[in-house]
Amino acid sequence: MSELIEKVLSIQELLIARAMDEHHQGANDTFLELRNEIIAIKSLSQYIPSILKNSRSLDQFSEYLKYNFNSYQDCKNLIYNEFNELFDVLENLDTTPLDQLVISTLDKLSSDYIHQIWQKALERRNSDPEGAITIARSLLESTCKHILDDMQIDYGNAPEINHLYRLVSNELNLAPSQHTEKVFKQILGGCNSVVEGLGALRNKVGDAHGQGKKNFKPSARHAELAVNLAGTMAVFLFSSWNLKNE
Structure with missing residues (x-):
């Protein structure tokens, strides 16, 4: 698995943890660092999930969830669905002979x-x-x-x-x-x-x-x-x- 895929996985896990209302020390700093790195890759811009583009912090992501979803499972499904296309692209780059x-x-x-x-x-x-x-x-x-x-x-x-x-x-x-x-x-x-x-x-x-x-x-x-x-x-x-x- 490439380093880039691992970073996107880390972002996804941070978002899921916040959706479960988990607050870990340093999580927001890690999220910002990874988010900015992925956003900066222009060739991936059309595949980056909208929730990642629009959430400049984990707190901002929490506010979005609060006003749009009622259950943890709905939030989790949203996160997985939003990241599917990006993972498909990265896995293709990573495995294509x-x-x-x-x-x-x-x-x-x-x-x-x-x-x-x-x-x-x-x-x-x-x-x-x-x-x-x-x-x-x-x-x-x-x-x-x-x-x-x-x-x-x-x-x-x-x-x-x-x-x-x-x-x-x-x-x-x-x-x-x-x-x-x-x-x-x-x-x-x-x-x-x-x-x-x-x-x-x-x-x-x-x-x-x-x-x-x-x-x-x-x-x-x-x-x-x-x-x-x-x-x-x-x-x-x-x-x-x-x-x-x-």
């Missing part, structure tokens, strides 16, 4: 789809940074494969991301050697470095490979950097490929 979060069919690739997977990876950066890094790298890899498949270019059975990117960049006129302007050579050379770095990072700290006794645990900020770099490169490649097709 990584290979279902990347592009698997030719008709799926679009700018919107890339942004959708990009957002899914960002949503995992706090609860599962290793998984977010793996999704980021897989997104870029799948984008490259999609473009090469469309161009009917063979890339072998188990190509490295660096090899895939070199093939795509050559076809889309994005290789540094294909340009004479210094600034373009620098930028496109930087793109090569980003792709190489993402491949190395995923192999080092992603969840696709086991690690030895000494291992580095990425933080949310490392995952966010990897995801944003991969997303930016995927969108850039898609836009360049789309322009070439037009």
Whole structure:
């Protein structure tokens, strides 16, 4: 169970305890801290229960119950019903296999789809940074494969991301050697470095490979950097490929 799901469960338990008229020391401070953290996640805003949005303290929640419900069971049912959709979303994020979060069919690739997977990876950066890094790298890899498949270019059975990117960049006129302007050579050379770095990072700290006794645990900020770099490169490649097709 992810850390995020555990936090939402804690909020739900605090609300149920207050509905039973239980007053525990520090409960309101804990509720406020957890509530503010969940509310701040913009990608979840449409799934956050209205009772959580409208209750800025446990006392405020108590007042709401006092004027709207007559029994504890009614209050409990309300809380469970209000949180159902949020839990469904979080559990889906927490359990969906990584290979279902990347592009698997030719008709799926679009700018919107890339942004959708990009957002899914960002949503995992706090609860599962290793998984977010793996999704980021897989997104870029799948984008490259999609473009090469469309161009009917063979890339072998188990190509490295660096090899895939070199093939795509050559076809889309994005290789540094294909340009004479210094600034373009620098930028496109930087793109090569980003792709190489993402491949190395995923192999080092992603969840696709086991690690030895000494291992580095990425933080949310490392995952966010990897995801944003991969997303930016995927969108850039898609836009360049789309322009070439037009």
